[in-house]
Amino acid sequence: ERGGEVVFFTPMGQPTTVAIRDNGVGIADEMLPKIFRHDLKTTTEGTEGEKGTGLALPLCREILRAHKGDLSVESSRGGGSVFYARLPERRPKVLVVDDQPIARKKIRMLLAPTNAEVLEVESATEAMSRAVAQPPDLICLDLNMPGVDGYEVLETLKRSQDTSAFPIIVITSDDRVETREKAIRLGADDFITKKVLESELLPRARKFII
Incomplete structure (x- = not known):
């Protein structure tokens, strides 16, 4: 049935x-430059004779452009259409909370393949x-810190x-079962021993930031 097939896909090399x-x-060639204009009514009959208002496409493009994206189309009369909704690429942010500079550096290096922006803090107060x-987009939290420990930071973050x-x-370097259970109970989304x-x-972080 003509017009009955609609496919959603992500073009190769365009993750956003x-x-x-x-x-x-x-859509006829002469109509393509006009379909995103508010001041022109460009609706045409569909496969079953239906008509729209002609308002949706200009509005959709306006919304996407407000978010620094765009909406475009490729089409020919009798050949179907492909619409592309593009959003700007954004680097994910990862907050690393650890009082040891060497530990923070190691995490930053391990996360390098994600192209994430890594923010580093060394205390609970700074973390909040x-x-x-x-x-x-993700917080990597060390449990063993002086002063307010990681459990308190975890609980505070999850309660706010x-x-x-x-x-x-x-x-954490603590691989005891009770340590893991307590962290999960306080709201941790994952738990990794050093x-x-x-x-x-890397594979676990990608679940949250990719």
Whole structure:
């Protein structure tokens, strides 16, 4: 049935683009420059004679451009259409909370393949203020810190309305079952011991930031 097939896909090499392809009647060449204009009514009959208002496409492009994206189309009369909704690429942010500079550097290096912007803090107070000021896509939290320990930071972050949605991977040298259970109970989204950090951090981080 002509016009009955609609396919959603991501074009090769364009991870922030969603494409929608149909096998409908298509759009005539002379109409293509006009379909995104508010001041022109460009609606035409569809495969079953239906008509739209002609308002949706200009509005969709306006919304995408307001978010620094765009909406475009490839089409020919009788050949179907492909619409491309593009959003700007954005580097994910990862907040690393650890009082040891060497440990923070190691995590930053392990996360390099993600192209994430890594923010580093060394205390609980800094962790809270930075998470609110620069909302991260992921927090890597060391449990063993002086003063306010990682458990308290974890609990505070997960209880605060401003930060509760941020995924948190707890990182510790303590591999006891009770340590893991406590971290998960307080809201940790994942738990990694330092002895497997090099092999486990990247694939687990990608679950949250890719």
